[in-house]
Amino acid sequence: MTQSIRWGILSTGRIAHQFANGLNDLPDTELVAVGSRSVKNADIFADQFNIPNRYGSYEELVRDPNVDVIYIATPHNLHKDNMIMCLESGKSVLCEKPFTINQQEAKSVIQMARKKKIFLMEAMWTRFLPHIIKVQQMISDGIIGEPRILQASVGFQKQFDPTGRHFNPKLAGGALIDVGIYATTLSYLIFGQPAHIKSFGNLSSAGVDQEGVITFQHENGQLTYFSTTILYHMPRDATIIGSKGSIYIHPDFWHPSQISLRLNNEPERLIEVPCPLNGYHYQVLEVNDCIRQKKEESEIMPLDETLTVLSILDEIRNQWGLKYPME
Template sequence: MTNNVRWGILGTGRIARDFATALRDTPGATLAAVASRDPATAAGFADEFDIPLRLEGYDSLAACPDVDLVYIGTPHAMHAENALSMLAGGKGVLCEKPFALNRGQAAQVVALARSRKVFLMEAMWTRFMPALDEVKRILASGVLGEVSQASADFGFVASGGPEARLFNPALGGGALLDVGIYPLSITAYLLGAVESVRAQAELGPTGVDLQTVFTLRHAGGALSTCACSLKARTPGLLTLSGRHGQLRLDAPFHRPPTLTLMLANAPARVIPTPYLGNGYVHEAMEAQRCWNEGLIESPAMTHEQTLHLMGVLDEIRAQTGVKYPGD
């Protein structure tokens, strides 16, 4: 183990570019390699980020001796296959959300990480933002009283034809897996595991969900309402409501610049929650900490939590009729 962690990037799309940008601001991170199926794309990405190794094909990254951790930023449908390959090569894995297309795929990946004793984490970056630490502190203080309800939404207007990633079922398209995972994951993190779910969706011509709304009952009895969309610009807020008022994660709630505490008979209080770089820095730091300490999972985003959330996503899709070739 070393304090300086050598990263490989799998994929060269927008999310991979965002993560590579974050690594520039991450203490102890070295961006050592990038892999793409297209050598010209890998070369262009490597030139942009001054990456010494530009590799053709994903398997070459799994076999690269100069890489410790791999960030997987490929389309949803490839996550499980890519993660299995990297883990088989002994690489630690930070896999972009959604972790896989379904719980069955996710369970295979987790089983391999555990058997090989190699680090694996879902890249739900919101969980590692400083704002979430402040939210947990405020909830623990009891200032809101019993928190029994939450609401969260994430919606934007997507463009592209039926073959575009967000509308293509072969690539795991749809609002739920792309952005619905955020309200699901964060409400479960703050209010407890999901005991039951009820969902409705509008499906598009290709069979993926254009928008989905679902309600959750959490362990302990709290309820939450969550919405996601590829056709509506929603407020992008998450609000926790208790006996004495509300705590709001301000827009965009998955990367909140501020929190707003609104208590009965008191003026609203805005709490700044600055973060490093573009926000992805914090999950990278956590992955590096776990790698350097020899952990195979993060206590803030455990394997069991990932499997639990994938199971809830499966149930939502079963209720709304969204199916993927990998199911």
């Protein structure tokens, strides 16, 4: 018989709802508890998703003996403390991206999980989606020849709210670590860690990055360039250009349903990469499997990748003089 994995959700915001929707349809997966800063929000969320245990604090959630693993979906600046609290209670953790606001914070959490031998993973959901698996396969099969350039854009027009998590430096706002992380992760997947980083970012008067253009040069000269913003809508697509052709990843490139293959001198080929359910369930399946197999980390989304991507984001923010108040 397959061991059922019992999940708790820490916080009740926008993405926590989508995550609960994705999780609820899975076999051998139970959503047993939710914790919120308020009893009222915990109750509303729990009623919506038929969750038996609801708590008006995160502390009570992590003490629930019925919970095997906790999904964290608070603003970025809280991830580190939330993860540490879960690990101290012996709970496995899946934490939203960005895992922490910088590499230093991530190191301390990862060190603790490794010492306590507890499963920990960043919820970089896009790593598990069908389009990424297809793109990785096409590249390793040499279909576009040697990949040389990645171009991408990732940004949305966010409603201005000085206290909200996108515009508020106290909540580690800005575009780069919120959505630029998707382009950084895609670049890392294709080319690995950059050898050189050059970037420009425009900061708001409050001190978060509102728009930016980032370039990487990789070890064998391959290039990445992408743009980010929270001020206006962007195409949100990505193109991987190789010596024999290119792969166009349709918007939004981190969860599209189509990609196009454009081989030199051949008509474009549209490839469907449908994603059943809402896509958030793939990472849940991976966590479930890892916990059942008593693994301490995922081979698909390893903690060292989380650390490397954060070090790249650190360097970009360093070039912009962007330090969060809690750093």
